[in-house]
Amino acid sequence: xxxxxxxxxxxxxxxxxxxxxxxxxxxxxxxxxxxxxxxxxxxxxxxxxxxxxxxxxxxxxxxxxxxxxxxxxxxxxxxxxxxxxxxxxxxxxxxxxxxxxxxxxxxxxxxxxxxxxxxxxxxxxxxxxxxxxxxxxxxxxxxxxxxxxxxxxxxxxxxxxxxxxxxxxxxxxxxxxxxxxxxxxxxxxxxxxxxxxxxxxxxxxxxxxxxxxxxxxxxxxxxxxxxxxxxxxxxxxxxxxxxxxxxxxxxxxxxxxxxxxxxxxxxxxxxxxxxxxxxxxxxxxxxxxxxxxxxxxxxxxxxxxxxxxxxxxxxxxxxxxxxxxxxxxxxxxxxxxxxxxxxxxxxxxxxxxxxxxxxxxxxxxxxxxxxxxxxxxxxxxxxxxxxxxxxxxxxxxxxxxxxxxxxxxxxxxxxxxxxxxxxxxxxxxxxxxxxxxxxxxxxxx
Numbered sequence: 001x002x003x004x005x006x007x008x009x010x011x012x013x014x015x016x017x018x019x020x021x022x023x024x025x026x027x028x029x030x031x032x033x034x035x036x037x038x039x040x041x042x043x044x045x046x047x048x049x050x051x052x053x054x055x056x057x058x059x060x061x062x063x064x065x066x067x068x069x070x071x072x073x074x075x076x077x078x079x080x081x082x083x084x085x086x087x088x089x090x091x092x093x094x095x096x097x098x099x100x101x102x103x104x105x106x107x108x109x110x111x112x113x114x115x116x117x118x119x120x121x122x123x124x125x126x127x128x129x130x131x132x133x134x135x136x137x138x139x140x141x142x143x144x145x146x147x148x149x150x151x152x153x154x155x156x157x158x159x160x161x162x163x164x165x166x167x168x169x170x171x172x173x174x175x176x177x178x179x180x181x182x183x184x185x186x187x188x189x190x191x192x193x194x195x196x197x198x199x200x201x202x203x204x205x206x207x208x209x210x211x212x213x214x215x216x217x218x219x220x221x222x223x224x225x226x227x228x229x230x231x232x233x234x235x236x237x238x239x240x241x242x243x244x245x246x247x248x249x250x251x252x253x254x255x256x257x258x259x260x261x262x263x264x265x266x267x268x269x270x271x272x273x274x275x276x277x278x279x280x281x282x283x284x285x286x287x288x289x290x291x292x293x294x295x296x297x298x299x300x301x302x303x304x305x306x307x308x309x310x311x312x313x314x315x316x317x318x319x320x321x322x323x324x325x326x327x328x329x330x331x332x333x334x335x336x337x338x339x340x341x342x343x344x345x346x347x348x349x350x351x352x353x354x355x356x357x358x359x360x361x362x363x364x365x366x367x368x369x370x371x372x373x374x375x376x377x378x379x380x381x382x383x384x385x386x387x388x389x390x391x392x393x394x395x396x397x398x399x400x401x402x403x404x405x406x407x408x409x410x411x412x413x414x415x416x417x418x419x420x421x422x423x424x425x426x427x428x429x430x431x432x433x434x435x436x437x438x439x440x441x442x443x444x445x
Contacts, residue, residue, distance in 0.1 A: 045309030051243035065227035066374035068220040084183035085175035
C-alpha cells in the first residue's frame with residue numbers, strides 16, 4: 001500500500017530520538033504507553049465532504065525498526081567514491097587528478113571558453129570532449145603538449161560543433177588517490193562534508209567522528225520513518241473507510257489536470273503524429289492517467305482521514321512553534337513561520353504536513369517497536385513481497401480458471417441446444433417419412 005504523500009514530508013519530522021520508546025537491544029521491545037492506551041476503543045471520524053473512517057486500533061501497534069549502525073566497510077565505500085589525493089611524480093593514469101593550463105584555438109584563432117589556468121581534471125571522468133583526457137593521460141608534471149580534438153556535431157555551441165581544435169596543454173601537477181587506510185581522516189571527512197552536504201550541515205563537521213555521527217543520525221531518522229510508515233499502514237489496513245465519491249473524483253480530475261498542464265507537451269504535434277485530434281489525444285491521456293493515479297489519490301485521502309481522526313480523538317493541538325519546529329528539522333534553519341512556508345509550498349500542504357508531524361510523533365511514543373538489524377528487516381520485507389506476489393498470481397490464475405470454466409459451460413450449453421435442435425429435427429423428419437409411407441400404402445390399397 002502506498003502511504004499518503006503528505007506523510008513523506010512530515011514523517012522525517014521526528015524531533016526526538018526513539019530511545020524512550022524503544023530498547024537498544026536487538027529483538028527487544030518497549031513502549032511508553034499505558035495499559036489503558038493499549039486497550040484504546042475503536043474511533044469513528046467524519047470529515048464533511050471527504051468521508052468517514054472507523055479505526056479499530058491506533059495505540060500499541062507493533063512494528064520492526066532497524067538499528068542504525070555504520071560499518072567500516074561502508075566508510076571505505078564512501079571513500080572510494082570520493083578519495084583524497086596527493087601529488088605523485090609519475091605519469092598520469094585513469095583515476096588521477098591533473099592540474100592543467102590549456103589554450104584552445106580553431107584555425108589558429110582563440111575561441112570563447114577555450115582557455116583556462118589551474119584547472120583540475122580527473123582522468124577518465126569524461127568531463128572534457130572525447131579524446132582530450134586520453135591524450136593528457138601519460139603526461140607528467142611540467143610536461144607540455146598540443147592536443148588535437150574534434151567537437152561533436154551536436155555540440156551545444158553551434159560555432160564549435162563539428163570543428164577540429166588544437167589545445168596547448170601544460171600539466172602543473174599530477175595527484176593520485178590515497179589508500180583508504182591513509183586517507184580516511186579528519187581532513188577527508190571535512191572535505192567530503194563540504195563537497196556533498198548542505199552548508200548548514202557541513203559547517204559543523206570538521207572531524208571523522210562528527211561525520212560518522214551525522215551519517216548515523218540521518219540513518220536513524222530514516223529507520224524511524226520506515227517504522228512509522230509500517231505503523232500507519234497497519235492502522236489503515238485495519239480501518240474501514242467510506243469515501244465521498246464526488247470529492248474523490250474531483251481530486252483525481254484536479255491531479256490529472258495539474259499533471260497535464262505541467263508537462264509542457266506540444267499536444268498539437270503529438271496528436272498529429274498519432275493521427276488524432278488534440279482533444280481526442282488529451283482525453284485518451286486523461287483516461288490513462290486517471291487509472292494510474294486513482295489508487296494513490298484514494299490512499300492519500302484515507303491517510304488524511306486517519307491523521308485527522310487521531311488528532312481529534314487525542315485532542316492534539318497545533319501550536320505556532322510546531323510549524324517552526326517542523327521547518328527547522330527539515331532544513332536545519334530557524335525562523336520560518338507558517339506564513340513564510342505557505343508562500344513557498346502552499347498553505348494546504350503546510351497544514352497537512354504539520355498535522356502529520358504531530359500525529360507521527362504521537363504514534364512514535366505510543367507504538368511498540370522491535371529493534372532488528374536492517375538486513376533482517378529487508379529480508380523479511382522481500383519474503384513478504386514474494387508471498388504477496390504469489391497470492392496475486394494465484395488469484396489471477398483462479399480468475400482465469402473460472403473464466404475458462406464459464407466459457408466451457410457456455411460452450412457446452414450451446415452444443416446441448418444445438419444437439420437438441422438436431423434431435424428434434426431428426427424426429428420430425430422421421431415422423432414425416434413415416435406419415436408419407438402410410439399415405440403411400442393407403443393410396444396403393
